[in-house]
Amino acid sequence: MFSILYGQMKIMNKIFIFFLIIIGIAMINKVNANAYKFSFNSIDGKIVNLKDFKGKPILIINTASLCGFTNQYADIELLYDHYKEDGLVVIGIPSNDFGNQELSSNTKVKEFCTTNFDISFLLTEITKIKGQNGHPFFKWIKQEAGFLAFPKWNFYKYLINNKGELVSWYTSTTNPKSDKIQKELQKLMYE
Numbered sequence: 001m002f003s004i005l006y007g008q009m010k011i012m013n014k015i016f017i018f019f020l021i022i023i024g025i026a027m028i029n030k031v032n033a034n035a036y037k038f039s040f041n042s043i044d045g046k047i048v049n050l051k052d053f054k055g056k057p058i059l060i061i062n063t064a065s066l067c068g069f070t071n072q073y074a075d076i077e078l079l080y081d082h083y084k085e086d087g088l089v090v091i092g093i094p095s096n097d098f099g100n101q102e103l104s105s106n107t108k109v110k111e112f113c114t115t116n117f118d119i120s121f122l123l124t125e126i127t128k129i130k131g132q133n134g135h136p137f138f139k140w141i142k143q144e145a146g147f148l149a150f151p152k153w154n155f156y157k158y159l160i161n162n163k164g165e166l167v168s169w170y171t172s173t174t175n176p177k178s179d180k181i182q183k184e185l186q187k188l189m190y191e
Contacts, residue, residue: 034164038137040124056087064101064154073117075176090121
């Protein structure tokens with residue numbers, strides 16, 4: 001009888017230790033599950049590490065030059081101009097994944113954005129978002145916020161707080177200067 005109880009206790013201890021290990025791994029992954037682990041290539045060929053922006057809010061937008069929402073570039077630039085002194089980082093991520101609406105080269109994208117919208121915020125190179133070769137940042141978005149948060153079109157917006165956590169996301173139809181985005185930015189920067 002004692003040996004049966006002893007055997008059951010050993011099994012229970014192993015199960016308990018197994019669950020502790022699983023919980024520990026999950027906690028470590030959650031601690032490391034922030035945007036700071038990602039980087040992009042800038043439109044000028046430099047590395048943009050999100051960890052370099054620790055302590056600052058980051059607004060990331062997937063963009064396209066020939067989209068019906070492309071006029072949002074002007075409002076993104078106005079938003080950036082208004083909040084950059086308070087630490088806001090804005091990163092536009094051109095992609096051709098939604099309706100083939102991006103220009104054919106990084107040079108053309110940069111020229112288009114500079115000439116038409118006088119963009120001063122960061123732009124990345126043309127980046128794959130969808131599919132197996134999609135940028136890991138967007139896979140993380142889907143993991144953090146679910147299927148609906150993953151871009152369905154150009155000009156989805158993602159707000160990252162000063163700890164690297166995704167705090168909110170917005171679809172293409174949400175204007176960058178909307179009250180929703182402004183209130184969330186002010187909360188992040190001034191509270």
